[in-house]
Amino acid sequence: MCRNPVRSIVVRALEVRYAVQEALRMIDNYEPPSTPHVDVPARAGTGHGATEAPRGLLYHRYTLDSEGTVTDAVLVPPASQNRPPRTRTPSRRMYGAYWKRALRPATPPTKSPQR
Incomplete structure (x- = not known):
């Protein structure tokens, strides 16, 4: 691992150069297939x-x-997985109240009067 920012730029430049050379080599050696697709019943x-x-x-x-x-067809996108469950919070009002309770600052305990 390189912690010097100047050296890391040089290392990245070398990686990019190698990637470009490898891509050009793959393009030069590419042979198209005899058929562009395979028939599937x-x-x-x-x-x-x-x-x-x-x-x-x-x-x-x-x-x-x-x-x-x-x-x-059933698609489950990532956005729907990140939502809170609807069964626990059926309305926006309840959801807002839940977060207000969860995020409010803790109140210090009060001393009970001495008898």
Whole structure:
């Protein structure tokens, strides 16, 4: 690990140079495939996948019929995973009250009068 900012710039420049050289080498050695795609027969089924997106996990599921037509699709974007559950806070008013309680400063304990 390099902590000197000048050296880190030099190291990054070398990495960029290597990446460009490698990209040019790959372009020079590229041979196009004989066919641009592979024929896949349609069949009924369900498929799902998950991938990392900028704000979290993106989940998707698709169901196809025997002709290959999408009959059902479920997408769960990262934004919906980051929301609070609706069952716990059904209204904005309750949600606001919850945060007001959670974020208010703690009050110091009061001394009870001596008897």
